[in-house]
Amino acid sequence: MSAPRTIRGQETRARITAAASELVRDRGVARTSLDDVIERAGVSKSQLYLYFADRDALLRGVIAYNTELVLSAVGDDLARGSWQAIRTWFDSMTKFQHTAGGRSGCPVGTLVAQLAEGDAAAQRALAESFDRWQAPLEAGLAAMKARGKLKRHADVAALTTATMASIQGGLLLTQARRDPSQLAIALDAAYAHLRQSAAGRR
Amino acid sequence: MSAPRTIRGQETRARITAAASELVRDRGVARTSLDDVIERAGVSKSQLYLYFADRDALLRGVIAYNTELVLSAVGDDLARGSWQAIRTWFDSMTKFQHTAGGRSGCPVGTLVAQLAEGDAAAQRALAESFDRWQAPLEAGLAAMKARGKLKRHADVAALTTATMASIQGGLLLTQARRDPSQLAIALDAAYAHLRQSAAGRR
DNA sequence: CGCTCGTTGGACTGTTTAGTCCATGTAGGG
């Protein structure tokens, strides 16, 4: 019911999730109907129900799709650990928000309020999504600490959580105010906070 | 169409917005129907449509209601400006999330993803809501700067935005992970970041 | 060449939903 067995089926399933993801991004979960999705994807209803048990399953498919989306924006060097990699990662986010005009928000973060309360499975999926997203940052900070680039008593897990919060909060304020600089300010503060844990030079 | 002319009418309208607010908090906007609202409020449909033009207008009523909700949790001393007032404010939020079991998130923040993309008026209302919410903090920081408690070059507006982002991001992660400590960590970081702008003692 | 299994098309159904309408109730001013 969920796994296509042929290449053609895989393409159809992918077209459905991509269409659903775009519609959810542009209008929100509440304003996205299955009829909208099949029209945009150019498929029939039976195709949708061949790969997704019901609407909730499709929305969980969107969570998975959007998770891959944000993960693909994480460079490999972030996990290796360097100030430069963190700065580059932050800048790529503000750049993206600028081109999007501060609309649409975070592909994963926006789904939390829309799905976490209604669907327990979706809530777990979103929690896992954040785990995967922050893993490279956490690994990078741990590596920096091991290399003596961070203070000995630096709490890597807490720094990671605080950074993720600044990202999500910055994106939320950007979406609410239609102003990408909200994210830029939040990320500058997050960067400064991380820098506070940098090991003293001399 | 929106303003009750009698005390009885005002009470009815208040009961409707309160019921809608609770339902939206517990299940999200998408899973809250007008029939649910009238049942919970104990009113009839014509009463709802006497005070709200349509569903979107009701949801804007929820934005206004929830805005007052978060504003009522802001003590007067925050605007006067003190480290103590900021710490107390932060602690009241984490305490609330602990009793709520990390469910439901921020009354205002959760509405952003659910309403901002679909309804332009709601987006503006939410932006204003954040303006009002952060005003006491911004005034307090400005007062502290004037009293020499903050560094001379401290950017009060940026500090305010960064703090709001940490709050919203912390609440979002708390909601996603059902873990109130996510907010606590984010707020500790926000407090440390603010403290960095404290004027040197000697 | 035909069989089979995954895939596709779209009509169909029952339910939920937002929104309308009108008859009735009620409180307070003249």
Place this chain on the structure above:
DNA sequence: CCCTACATGGACTAAACAGTCCAACGAGCG
């Protein structure tokens, strides 16, 4: 005490919606 304007109850409608069903298609394999 009655009149008026606001408030209330609930039946009603039309549309949108999620989900079902079955007939037809097509690609690969024997």
